[in-house]
Amino acid sequence: MKQHRAMYLDISSSLSGVVVLLLFCYVAKRAFTSTQRYSSIPKVTPRLPIIGNAQSLDLGRCHMVLAEWVKHFGPVFRIKIFMDEILVLNSYESIHDALVKKDMAFAGRPPRFRTSKSDRDKHSIVWQTYTPKLQFLRREIIQSLKIYGGGRESLEQACAPELNKMLERLQQEATAGTAFDPVDIIYDAVCNVILRLTLNSSFEHSDKVFQLIRSMNHLFNDTFGTGKGQNIESIPFLCELGFTSFSKRLDYAMKMRDRFWDQQKIQLEQNGSKESAIGKLLSLISTDNGEKYDITEQTAKEVFTNLLLAGTDTTTTALTCLLLVFLHYPEVQEKMRSEQCHSSGKQCSTGSEKGHMPYTEAVLIELLRFISHVPLAVPHYTTCDTSVMDIPVPKDMTVYVNLWAANHDSKHWPDPWTFNPSRFLDKEGNLLPPGHPIRRRVIAFGAGRRVCLGEALAKHRLFLFASALVKNFRFKPSDEDASAKCLPPVDPRTYEMGIVLHPQRFKLKVESV
Numbered sequence: 001m002k003q004h005r006a007m008y009l010d011i012s013s014s015l016s017g018v019v020v021l022l023l024f025c026y027v028a029k030r031a032f033t034s035t036q037r038y039s040s041i042p043k044v045t046p047r048l049p050i051i052g053n054a055q056s057l058d059l060g061r062c063h064m065v066l067a068e069w070v071k072h073f074g075p076v077f078r079i080k081i082f083m084d085e086i087l088v089l090n091s092y093e094s095i096h097d098a099l100v101k102k103d104m105a106f107a108g109r110p111p112r113f114r115t116s117k118s119d120r121d122k123h124s125i126v127w128q129t130y131t132p133k134l135q136f137l138r139r140e141i142i143q144s145l146k147i148y149g150g151g152r153e154s155l156e157q158a159c160a161p162e163l164n165k166m167l168e169r170l171q172q173e174a175t176a177g178t179a180f181d182p183v184d185i186i187y188d189a190v191c192n193v194i195l196r197l198t199l200n201s202s203f204e205h206s207d208k209v210f211q212l213i214r215s216m217n218h219l220f221n222d223t224f225g226t227g228k229g230q231n232i233e234s235i236p237f238l239c240e241l242g243f244t245s246f247s248k249r250l251d252y253a254m255k256m257r258d259r260f261w262d263q264q265k266i267q268l269e270q271n272g273s274k275e276s277a278i279g280k281l282l283s284l285i286s287t288d289n290g291e292k293y294d295i296t297e298q299t300a301k302e303v304f305t306n307l308l309l310a311g312t313d314t315t316t317t318a319l320t321c322l323l324l325v326f327l328h329y330p331e332v333q334e335k336m337r338s339e340q341c342h343s344s345g346k347q348c349s350t351g352s353e354k355g356h357m358p359y360t361e362a363v364l365i366e367l368l369r370f371i372s373h374v375p376l377a378v379p380h381y382t383t384c385d386t387s388v389m390d391i392p393v394p395k396d397m398t399v400y401v402n403l404w405a406a407n408h409d410s411k412h413w414p415d416p417w418t419f420n421p422s423r424f425l426d427k428e429g430n431l432l433p434p435g436h437p438i439r440r441r442v443i444a445f446g447a448g449r450r451v452c453l454g455e456a457l458a459k460h461r462l463f464l465f466a467s468a469l470v471k472n473f474r475f476k477p478s479d480e481d482a483s484a485k486c487l488p489p490v491d492p493r494t495y496e497m498g499i500v501l502h503p504q505r506f507k508l509k510v511e512s513v
């Protein structure tokens with residue numbers, strides 16, 4: 001018996017020895033291959049064993065830490081987070097070289113735990129890598145949102161009732177005369193525009209549906225955003241084992257989205273609406289193209305989620321930041337108002353008047369540069385062996401595109417942390433033409449094959465909303481903030497990260513003009 005036990009112990013200790021040896025060989029081989037594959041790309045040091053640079057990256061402000069590292073490692077470098085080697089592009093030149101000149105090579109999306117779990121990477125636009133299906137979906141959505149060409153009028157029609165509802169609610173606040181938080185008022189109006197474009201439906205602002213959408217938005221921010229939610233990409237097995245509450249939140253976010261989708265689908269079927277972007281997508285399911293590109297209800301649901309979240313949070317945050325800018329720089333809102341009223345009186349401005357409002361346009365361009373509220377874009381992935389700024393880059397490498405660093409690079413932007421619309425005006429006060437190097441260097445929407453699909457829509461809607469706000473109201477700090485001189489900061493370095501970067505909530509007062 002004793003002999004058996006000894007033999008058993010002997011075998012098991014030899015086996016553990018072999019396992020440890022194999023593990024060591026695997027890690028050593030990976031480290032060696034990785035050193036070879038990525039050796040030409042400068043790396044951020046020091047790196048700790050196993051976790052690499054993870055300990056120095058505060059994920060809530062990752063874009064800022066990466067921008068700081070440019071001083072030591074140059075604009076193109078690689079970082080390691082656990083097993084992942086990630087290429088980081090931090091300058092306009094490197095981003096343009098990769099996303100525009102080598103567009104196909106940098107058009108992929110990395111495989112991710114969070115998006116593969118629910119097949120989001122097979123059906124959505126945002127998370128799918130560069131496939132024929134993705135290209136088809138992008139074309140279809142751009143076409144049916146009519147964002148290019150003759151799309152201005154249809155967007156103005158979709159915005160008009162929502163602008164009126166928003167102005168009514170602001171008027172109530174003006175009459176009440178008390179300080180209030182403007183985010184929900186803006187959110188509901190912006191969200192309704194997206195619901196009109198995607199589902200051909202809209203809701204009263206008092207409808208409980210907005211609470212559901214906001215909570216869903218909040219959960220997706222928390223779980224799919226590029227902020228702290230990223231942790232899980234480095235240690236997905238913990239989530240898989242259900243050790244973290246993150247796993248539960250992820251499941252809950254998806255369930256909430258499914259519940260919302262089921263309600264909207266019934267509505268869509270009842271309206272029989274093929275006018276809307278998502279109605280059109282659903283009608284493709286049983287067509288040749290639908291079969292060729294595997295368009296299913298899941299596809300429609302994912303694309304709807306993309307448009308709803310990408311199209312609401314981004315613009316709401318931009319408009320909220322604009323109000324904060326107005327509180328900090330009252331002269332900006334006065335100048336904008338005088339230009340707006342001079343051009344089209346009290347009526348809502350239209351896109352055709354844009355050309356006569358250089359100052360308003362300059363404010364909105366500066367806003368997008370200054371806040372850079374999608375600071376790391378969406379991670380890209382190399383689809384073949386390629387290079388950036390003559391540095392060889394291997395296939396299948398995750399790429400972070402640091403738009404934040406490029407938009408605040410002091411080499412191109414004097415006083416990058418000062419809000420200064422005059423950067424985009426010539427001496428006579430005319431807007432610099434779109435091809436001018438200064439305007440081209442603002443990259444708030446990414447570039448190339450994966451450029452924001454809603455860029456044109458977003459810019460035009462921002463103009464319509466900003467014009468309506470400033471024409472009808474004057475925005476002022478709350479009495480408490482004014483007397484204590486403690487306005488929430490406008491500096492985007494103080495903002496918090498989710499799907500987009502957003503300022504702390506704040507209150508303000510409005511008066512009719």
Ligand code: HEM
Nearest residue numbers: 125126310311314374377378444445446450452453454458
């Ligand atoms: C101020 C407003 C907005 C900003 C700053 C913004 C910015 C961005 C950025 C930086 C990306 C990532 C690009 C990349 O991966 O390189 C993106 C992607 C995307 N955006 Fe926007 N966006 C805005 C509004 C919108 C709107 C209104 C919509 C839709 C109605 C939209 C839909 C999308 C979609 C679908 C993608 C994914 C594209 C793809 O992966 O191929 N965005 N956006």
